Amino acid sequence: MARQTACVAVTLSIAAMLQSCVALSATAEAGGIDYPSAWQCDSPKFNWYCAEPPPEQAKDSQAKAKKPLSKEEEALKRLEQWKRDLEAKRALSILEPTPENVKAYIQEQDRLMQTASVYSDVWRRALWQTPDLNYELKRPVTAAGIEVQKQVRKRAEMNTLQALANEWGLFFFFRSDCPYCHRMSATLKLMSDLYGITVFPVSLDGGTLPEYPNARMDNGLAARLNVTQVPTMVLGNVKDKRMIPIGSGVVAIDDMIQRIYVLTQTKPGELY
Structure with missing residues (x-):
């Protein structure tokens, strides 16, 4: 009798489960859940809920997966x-x-x-067939091309220096006991005589130099320009008060002219 009762109970349980499955399927068809069957999940889920992506997301993923690779990607x-x-x-x-x-x-x-x-x-x-890509048009590598470029560059530098002489001057910060300042003083004096640019000698120790016996004492300009080493050269505009540091140490006259041209007439990267 007990065995019959147990069998009846198992039969009723199975019937109830089948009824639940039918109800779940019907609910899915009616739009109650976002997946067609409680048995569709690939692995057990909490309370039989699937973790499937929304239909729109699944479609987007499939579309991306089917998208062919471009030639570059391939x-x-x-x-x-x-x-x-x-x-x-x-x-x-x-x-x-x-x-x-x-x-x-x-x-x-x-x-x-x-x-x-x-x-x-x-x-x-x-490169040979596409002039826009030929870097040698900007920076020649042959001896003849390099020589022509030097001549063109030299004329541009000279013209720049002569044009700047009317509005710009060169502040020369020095100390009378600095041997490098004595050497740079002669270079700046020659550049001034050749190209007419005015040099303003500024003494940091109150002394003078043979080329500039009437040098002015520093009145705080060195501190404002953060001049910590000598000799230091700074290009200054007498009209709009712009100040452009040129460099420190002993600099050759050709290098000084080149720096003035690059810093006043070109943009970063233009000559490279």
């Missing part, structure tokens, strides 16, 4: 695979240096070198 993928294959052959030839393994790596390395040679050749052909 090339990148192939190149990465080639790198991995080459590294794998290299590693194997090192760890297991059999003739076959070393030969396989050498052959792959030769293929890489040949590809690089072809790429280099096509690169130079593209």
